[in-house]
Amino acid sequence: GDSVVQTEGQVLPSEGDSLIVNCSYETTQYPSLFWYVQYPGEGPQLHLKAMKANDKGRNKGFEAMYRKETTSFHLEKDSVQESDSAVYFCALRGRADTGRRALTFGSGTRLQVQP
């Protein structure tokens, strides 16, 4: 079955630091890839997405490159701000799963930017 692995449960950068949040995936088909962000007291919301290999998703200074050769979709930002603090979920939808169109989520990474 499909799976998504996020290796960091929590990251604690200082404001202005660069950021990489790791995401690796396994699926038998070419997936669509997503990053969702969840702020306290809210449901997750789409942060960025990439539909095919070598696509780059971008939003609010964050980027993620769809790398088929390494089956990765790492989230990166050059300079984080306190307002970026939230939980970030990597997710995929496999092409084989065209019926229910449900997402497979990673375990989430809590980003807490220090002032």
Next chain:
Amino acid sequence: EADIYQTPRYLVIGTGKKITLECSQTMGHDKMYWYQQDPGMELHLIHYSYGVNSTEKGDLSSESTVSRIRTEHFPLTLESARPSHTSQYLCASSHPGTDTQYFGPGTRLTVL
């Protein structure tokens, strides 16, 4: 801006009570989902629906049940709540032809 609503936002009840968590969306989406989010943050799909009168179980086994009598409404019911049901429940919907899911704000359920 997505319009998907969940009520109540918070619920504290005793063991054995029957409860229904409400979820409504005004976007006309055919596909709707229920996820359970544990304290460790992970999201697990427990139910989904392709459309009216269609419901399926998700990846995580759940004692809850769902119904889809109207396109906009996808309630989740627990016949007899137990402390093991304590969790956050998130409803989502998606439009045909897109992969984007829109989530509601969630219901945080505590069973004493």
